[in-house]
Amino acid sequence: MPVIQLQQIHRDFQVGDQVVHALDDINLQIDAGDYLSIMGPSGSGKSTLLNLIGLLDRATSGHYILNGQDVTVLSDTEQATTRNKTIGFVFQSFHLVPRLSAAANVELPLMLAGMSVEERRSKVAKALEALHLSDRAEHKPDQLSGGQRQRVAIARATVTEPAVLLADEPTGNLDRKSGLDVMGILEALNDRGITLIVVTHDAELGQRARRQLHMLDGRIHREEQEG
């Protein structure tokens, strides 16, 4: 069953007096549990596509069906709720709130959803434990290594048990070893059923995915499928 369906998606930007077609007639179907990488040079539209799938951006035209629901017609507020429940983000620069402890950072999406303290506490503990961060729970981000920070960010992205995990250059700010470590974690999550979408310009990283999209000039230029 497809978790994500994109139908004739266009995304135009006005730059000066020119219209740039960041996404040009994208048709894509992603099944639940898929592992997809989106590759391409900068400006090819891969980040725009990820933002669109993550409901941070709206298509100029076309339809986006997420979990069977047309989300293009949702209001800002409804999109925010959907984002909170269905989508997890992992960013290149981690985006941890520096003044909050690791546990508090992981807790943020649950807080925003208005979940009770008791319910939150056990979920946060579980998420931290799954990423071997239990002993780092009270550390501030600046007391953690890059790999640990990204693991906190993954804990935060998965604590809501989202259907889709979107990772934008998740290893871009990490050394090779931590990068492989993080990819291993993401892939393990995918093995347990989460739909994983990784945006990268790193071919080696992208080739780990079962489905590989190559984008160019706002279009899906090539798609490779493993097995």
Place this chain on the structure above:
Amino acid sequence: MRTRDFLGLTFSSIVAHRLRSALTALGIAVGIAAVILLTSIGEGIHRFVLQEFTQFGTTLVAINPGKATTAGTSMGVFGTERPLSIEDAEALRRLPFVRAVVPFVQGNAEVEADNRRRRVAVYGAGPQMPEAFSMAVRSGRFLPADDPTAPRAFAVLGSKLRQELFGDANPLGKRITIGGSRYRVIGVMESKGTVLGFDLDDTVYIPAARALSLFNRDSLFEIDVMYREEVDVDTVVAGIKRTLTARHGKEDYTVTTQQQMLDVLGSILNVLTFAVAAIGGISLLVGAIGIVTIMSIAVNERTSEIGLLRALGARRSQVLNLFLGEAIVLAAIGGVSGLGLGIGIAWLLHTAMPSLPVHTPLLYVVLAEALAVSIGLIAGVAPAQRAARLDPIEALRAE
């Protein structure tokens, strides 16, 4: 989002920038302290003045010659107004509700005793003055109940005048000259201090009829009527008007009750308190600008955090509330500190200068804190709206 979490997040960012938050709150604190201090002094003066007025008792009615009127024509058109005379005062004394009647004339004259001279205020009064104005005689006695139209030449000295003229010597029975006429000192008043700028101790009291001839006047300044507490003030006013109008043929005098005087005085003093609070408000404005500045900086600094919150599913309204909440909490903290500061200084002032009246009503405290919170709200709106309107993608890109 739960209120507790909301406050937790708000406080975490305020605590993260302790110094900056403290300085911003200080701006509001200074403003609130100024408002509280100035209104405390204003209110203190208000109460002080009213107290000065009511120390003479509240069952007083004053009658002055001439009709205070707001209808266009002057009384002069219908002929001259009749003076308020000693006989008028005596007629009022016969009214059933009257406890005391004091005819009143005031002027300045030179008082001479032995070889000492002093120019002082001379009050022509009646024998019931101590009763009506709650004044006490220290030694001797007050003016006796002589024939009001031909009283004997007795004088009662204020405590300061007695000191100036006689030093430590006993003045009772001594002869003094007031404006060229000779009087015998029969009493000295207890010190009354200064009331609304008039030194009631540097003065001499003589019978009203003698004061009239001394100052060559045919009308009293005022007749003060003290009435029985159980009688309604309207009855008193009506009774006085009936008697005087019968004697004068028309209402060519003005009756003012103590309550009317207090009302007028109270409204003047309220304006004073308000004006003084407005001056303090200017420093609050400066504090508000501080909050706008610091919140604008905070939105800039935390742009990527705003992007993150939005990616994690925060609604625009939640982002708005977070930043608005921060501004309000900053202002509220400043407000509470300012209240402490203002009340503390007011208390110190009162301790250091007991004569300076200071009073801080609880209502003002509550209003001042509400004012601080409103300032936070107003100052926070623009930065918070900017935060809420940020495009999440742009915001995430900011570092």
